[in-house]
Amino acid sequence: MQQPATRLNLKELLTDQQRARLISKTYRPGETIYSEGEDPKGIFFLKSGILALTYNSENGAESLLRVFTNCVFFGHRSYLAADQYHATLTVLKEAEIRFLDQELTEEVFAQNPKVLLHVAQTMAVDLRNAENRLRDMVGKKASQRVIEALLYLKHKNEDFPWTRREIGEFCGVKTETVSRALGELESLNLIRREGRSIAIVDELKLVDYLNEPS
Amino acid sequence: MQQPATRLNLKELLTDQQRARLISKTYRPGETIYSEGEDPKGIFFLKSGILALTYNSENGAESLLRVFTNCVFFGHRSYLAADQYHATLTVLKEAEIRFLDQELTEEVFAQNPKVLLHVAQTMAVDLRNAENRLRDMVGKKASQRVIEALLYLKHKNEDFPWTRREIGEFCGVKTETVSRALGELESLNLIRREGRSIAIVDELKLVDYLNEPS
DNA sequence: CGGCTGCTTGAGCTCTATCAACCCCCGTGG
DNA sequence: CCACGGGGGTTGATAGAGCTCAAGCAGCCG
Numbered sequence: 180m181q182q183p184a185t186r187l188n189l190k191e192l193l194t195d196q197q198r199a200r201l202i203s204k205t206y207r208p209g210e211t212i213y214s215e216g217e218d219p220k221g222i223f224f225l226k227s228g229i230l231a232l233t234y235n236s237e238n239g240a241e242s243l244l245r246v247f248t249n250c251v252f253f254g255h256r257s258y259l260a261a262d263q264y265h266a267t268l269t270v271l272k273e274a275e276i277r278f279l280d281q282e283l284t285e286e287v288f289a290q291n292p293k294v295l296l297h298v299a300q301t302m303a304v305d306l307r308n309a310e311n312r313l314r315d316m317v318g319k320k321a322s323q324r325v326i327e328a329l330l331y332l333k334h335k336n337e338d339f340p341w342t343r344r345e346i347g348e349f350c351g352v353k354t355e356t357v358s359r360a361l362g363e364l365e366s367l368n369l370i371r372r373e374g375r376s377i378a379i380v381d382e383l384k385l386v387d388y389l390n391e392p393s
Numbered sequence: 394m395q396q397p398a399t400r401l402n403l404k405e406l407l408t409d410q411q412r413a414r415l416i417s418k419t420y421r422p423g424e425t426i427y428s429e430g431e432d433p434k435g436i437f438f439l440k441s442g443i444l445a446l447t448y449n450s451e452n453g454a455e456s457l458l459r460v461f462t463n464c465v466f467f468g469h470r471s472y473l474a475a476d477q478y479h480a481t482l483t484v485l486k487e488a489e490i491r492f493l494d495q496e497l498t499e500e501v502f503a504q505n506p507k508v509l510l511h512v513a514q515t516m517a518v519d520l521r522n523a524e525n526r527l528r529d530m531v532g533k534k535a536s537q538r539v540i541e542a543l544l545y546l547k548h549k550n551e552d553f554p555w556t557r558r559e560i561g562e563f564c565g566v567k568t569e570t571v572s573r574a575l576g577e578l579e580s581l582n583l584i585r586r587e588g589r590s591i592a593i594v595d596e597l598k599l600v601d602y603l604n605e606p607s
Numbered sequence: 608c609g610g611c612t613g614c615t616t617g618a619g620c621t622c623t624a625t626c627a628a629c630c631c632c633c634g635t636g637g
Numbered sequence: 638c639c640a641c642g643g644g645g646g647t648t649g650a651t652a653g654a655g656c657t658c659a660a661g662c663a664g665c666c667g
Binding site for chain 2: 240262295303307310311316
């Protein structure tokens with residue numbers, strides 16, 4: 180099985196006629212694209228911007244499940260599982276979206292197997308990531324999970340000013356604990372804090388630290 | 394999108410010629426089908442038996458990631474993501490397996506879109522489950538997660554004698570804590586312990602308990 | 608400048624891991 | 638037949654990581 184394509188382009192995946200049926204929309208930061216509990220009516224494609232998939236529990240604890248950046252499909256998980264959205268998708272950075280309604284989605288899945296394959300490959304990677312995080316929740320301590328969150332978020336977008344809150348919601352830790360963990364990592368000279376932003380001093384040492392039994 | 398098929402049958406999915414190319418094998422409890430770090434060479438189909446996908450960390454902590462029972466594909470996640478297995482698959486109950494080598498897998502994916510679609514739907518459900526567990530790791534207390542583990546494992550196989558160890562490895566809790574949590578649940582009259590086995594007294598009350606903020 | 612949101616630090620508490628003892632059940636071998 | 642051993646389970650005492658609550662600081666924008 181070949182590597183998943185790193186960059187998607189709707190022009191290459193859809194016919195002109197299909198592309199004419201796309202619904203375009205631009206969302207501003209803070210807006211909600213879909214909410215937990217709603218029924219999927221199709222799938223989306225993100226042309227530009229940054230999105231966060233989060234779960235807000237009744238008691239106020241939030242979880243950051245996934246982040247979407249340039250040129251990926253999203254909303255396909257619930258669509259394929261034929262269940263309601265299990266989390267809420269909000270905009271972190273102004274986003275340009277294309278929506279494929281159910282008819283168009285079915286048509287594209289049926290006519291261009293590359294699309295379904297790509298979506299399946301995306302979920303295969305996301306499932307590995309989720310299960311790795313699951314194992315790390317018991318096996319690794321907070322400061323190690325903070326690093327993994329940092330690496331994931333920086334990988335999604337190097338420049339976005341990720342907050343301690345977002346880091347904590349991704350790795351299952353309170354913001355105060357993130358703050359303390361960052362202090363510890365800085366004292367080990369693995370990262371450097373400059374105002375609110377976090378610079379990685381030595382990525383290799385950082386990854387080493389993840390594998391330490393301590 | 395229609396519901397994922399509840400029961401698969403290779404006879405309906407593969408041609409006679411393709412079925413002749415399947416590699417059959419029977420595994421006994423305790424045997425390993427594949428190990429973390431190996432490269433996938435194709436995908437598998439489970440005709441009967443019970444399998445556990447587990448991750449064994451260097452420090453001895455184990456995680457139970459997924460359980461497979463009758464008539465499902467497995468090994469497809471790593472195959473589609475084109476990466477190494479991220480966990481180890483072992484046999485809990487004698488299992489009859491069919492293996493599709495790479496050539497056959499590619500051929501089936503290309504010729505019968507239902508197979509890829511089914512595999513994608515399976516991952517869509519698994520991804521939701523993994524992300525729900527992720528949010529519960531922070532939002533819910535141990536006894537609530539024990540219930541979710543119980544419901545998941547009983548759903549996979551009602552009759553299999555799941556151990557406290559397996560329950561704990563699924564929900565990220567030590568066996569002693571599982572034991573104490575079961576005691577608490579019994580005192581609330583939600584479950585009943587009979588020797589080593591666990592009977593659910595009232596599934597509805599059990600599910601209610603999951604949503605309590607306490 | 609004021610105000611808001613994010614960040615940091617401290618003190619105390621809680622939940623769960625850890626360590627340890629013991630029981631029960633069952634299979635094995637003398 | 639009984640002694641033994643091992644795995645699963647339960648229960649108790651203790652310690653520690655991270656949460657909670659609280660206060661104060663820092664960066665950013667009107």
